[in-house]
Amino acid sequence: MSEHDESGGEGGGVLVRDLALPLGEPPSALRALAAQKLGWRAADVGDVRVRKTSVDARGDRPLKVYTVEVFRAGEDVPPELPRELAPPKGMRPARAGEMPIIIGTGPAGLWAALRFMELGVPSLVLERGAGLSGRNDAIRALRRHGELDPESNLCFGIGGAGTYSDGKLYTRKRDPLIRKVYEDLVALGAPAEILVEAHPHVGTNRLIKMLGRLEAVLTDAGTEIRYGAKAAGLLRDGAGRVAGVRLADGTELTGPAVVLAAGHSARDVYRWLHADGVRLARKPFAIGARCEHPQELIDRIQYRRHAGHPELEPAEYFLTAKVGERGVYSFCMCPGGFVIPTSTELGHLNVNGMSNHRRGSRFANAAIVATVEPGDFWVERPGDLDHEGPLAGLAFQRHLEAAAFAAGGGGYRAPAQRLTDFLAGKAGDLPESTSYRPGIAAADLRGVLPERVHGAIARALQAFERRMSGYVTKEAILIGVETTTSSPIRVERDEATLMAPGFPGLFPTGEGAGYAGGIVSSAIDGIKVADAVVGAGIVAGLLR
Numbered sequence: 214m215s216e217h218d219e220s221g222g223e224g225g226g227v228l229v230r231d232l233a234l235p236l237g238e239p240p241s242a243l244r245a246l247a248a249q250k251l252g253w254r255a256a257d258v259g260d261v262r263v264r265k266t267s268v269d270a271r272g273d274r275p276l277k278v279y280t281v282e283v284f285r286a287g288e289d290v291p292p293e294l295p296r297e298l299a300p301p302k303g304m305r306p307a308r309a310g311e312m313p314i315i316i317g318t319g320p321a322g323l324w325a326a327l328r329f330m331e332l333g334v335p336s337l338v339l340e341r342g343a344g345l346s347g348r349n350d351a352i353r354a355l356r357r358h359g360e361l362d363p364e365s366n367l368c369f370g371i372g373g374a375g376t377y378s379d380g381k382l383y384t385r386k387r388d389p390l391i392r393k394v395y396e397d398l399v400a401l402g403a404p405a406e407i408l409v410e411a412h413p414h415v416g417t418n419r420l421i422k423m424l425g426r427l428e429a430v431l432t433d434a435g436t437e438i439r440y441g442a443k444a445a446g447l448l449r450d451g452a453g454r455v456a457g458v459r460l461a462d463g464t465e466l467t468g469p470a471v472v473l474a475a476g477h478s479a480r481d482v483y484r485w486l487h488a489d490g491v492r493l494a495r496k497p498f499a500i501g502a503r504c505e506h507p508q509e510l511i512d513r514i515q516y517r518r519h520a521g522h523p524e525l526e527p528a529e530y531f532l533t534a535k536v537g538e539r540g541v542y543s544f545c546m547c548p549g550g551f552v553i554p555t556s557t558e559l560g561h562l563n564v565n566g567m568s569n570h571r572r573g574s575r576f577a578n579a580a581i582v583a584t585v586e587p588g589d590f591w592v593e594r595p596g597d598l599d600h601e602g603p604l605a606g607l608a609f610q611r612h613l614e615a616a617a618f619a620a621g622g623g624g625y626r627a628p629a630q631r632l633t634d635f636l637a638g639k640a641g642d643l644p645e646s647t648s649y650r651p652g653i654a655a656a657d658l659r660g661v662l663p664e665r666v667h668g669a670i671a672r673a674l675q676a677f678e679r680r681m682s683g684y685v686t687k688e689a690i691l692i693g694v695e696t697t698t699s700s701p702i703r704v705e706r707d708e709a710t711l712m713a714p715g716f717p718g719l720f721p722t723g724e725g726a727g728y729a730g731g732i733v734s735s736a737i738d739g740i741k742v743a744d745a746v747v748g749a750g751i752v753a754g755l756l757r
Contacts, residue, residue: 225284225291226260226262226290227251227284228280229280229283230280231278232246232279233269233279234246235274236274236524236525238277243279244258258285259284259286260283260284260290262282263279263281266279266406266411268525270516273518275516295396298327298401300330300434301331301333304330304434309467310468311468311469312334312335312437312468313329313336313468313470313752314458314470315472315474316339316473316482317338317479318372319373319374319375319474319723320373320375320733320736321474321724321725321736321742322338322722322723322739324737324739325474325722325740326338327427328740330431332744334752335436337466338438339460339466340369342369342370342440342441343440345370348365355651356553356554356650358651361556361625363557363558363559367553367555367565368478369476369479370440371428371438372424373476375420376417377553377555378545378732381413382395382732382733383413383731383733384730384734388737390736390741391733395408398415401423402419403415414570415570416571416572417567417568418570419570443461445481446459446489447719455470455471455716455719457471469718470718471719472722472739473726474739475723475726476725477697477701478563478725480611483607483704491704491705491713492704492714493604493705494702495605495701495703496587496699496701498606498701499540499544499583499584499585500582500613500694501582501670501693501695502581502692502693502694503552503580503581504632505577505647505648506688507688508528508577510686513683514528515530527572528548529546530543530579530681532677534673536583536668536672537669539583539584539665540583541673543579543580543677544579544582545565547568547578548572549571549575550576552565552576554649556614556618556625558614561618562618563610563695563696564627564649564695565695565697566579580695580698581670581674583666583673605701606701606702613662613694614694616661620654620660620661621653621654622654624651627649627693628655628658628661628693629654629655629690630643630691631643632689633685635658635667635674635691636671636674639657640656641655643655653692656693658694661693699724700727705721706728712749718751720742722741
């Protein structure tokens, strides 16, 4: 791709890429750089709008790198107005049975509801967990006292697992809907910088407030959100179409379509789907442990003598290695973050990472995970009936999480090990402090993770050390285990209609169904499913 494009800017200007400024240089210097690259006179340059920013810290002198859109002097420049989230005028309230039903309030479910609203269709959204206040209380009890509520926790409740997973918005997808999702988030209170940052990030603390605003937008428009509403089965009419949902308390709710937006940890949902005959398939995913370093150490490795510069954010890293046929990589890196317990079952332990907007924690963490294929999903003592067929990945996850809970000694304390001790094959001692609550216990994670995983991770760590000298240190600890990097299941759907084969009216979507891998990609998939529902003529718009 050329350094600049004569068209393609969002406002009709010229895109100019790879304009680099040293730290401390003001953005106003971009005007002269852009003119030079374009071969224009400085007087010919009008508005210059930043479209993307990133930091290049590879050399001895970190640079801020920009993509800008340049307009000629005197050229009419369209204003950049914030998007408003509102239903179309004349949208009337829905009657019972008219609203499509959405299972789950993760990004896929919420953006499906938002898209329905934009198209004049109120929806009924079911969430097994609690709203913001109740969910915060449950999470506080888990992190402070080791008390887990299986129905309202760091995975279940408004916003799904994404609420407490840092608010990372980076996606590898290339889709025009990415911009729409970003603009929606800005309308809900996200900083406008997410529109231009290479790795945009909101932060858990801000995301929680934004969810409250989104809930208000939806409910003010006639969308109904029910908390504590756990789906337990599908309803079908005489023609075999999906006609609604049966809740765990026996309540039956009818609707013209069901959008299945359950998260990757809603294991009971996948069991009853399988029992009902919905086609599921095993899917590769990755497992491992969270690696926690002092953030100051990562800053020194990445920024060298510039560590601590006020223009530099807490440093990130992205590491990959190939060990035989197995990939090992860092996942969901959280600078200035916390390791958190994301368990959903009593007696099982799973961990993840998060950061607040300022990324002000003294610690950095990232999952270090190895890929596992469907052939890896065997366990020596499965302990349940899911160890064969499409649910084998769930049994594999549960087996590892039960082992991690036992190794931590109960109370959702996590088994942990210095990185150097992990490579030496001994439990050893632990540092005095960690971001993980309710606490860690010394253990050898080689006794928790299968050899095919911990062996690959050990070999990959040696490669990571060659790329980031100082990464393997006794100051770093592994905290286990992380099993839900993505869903181990795909709920099959027709590529054209987005409906589950043999279940007309059922629309699987999002990360839990195997079609996304984060907040933004899940939101995009939810939008596309809502469009498919309306496009199929299953629901009627409710405009006067």
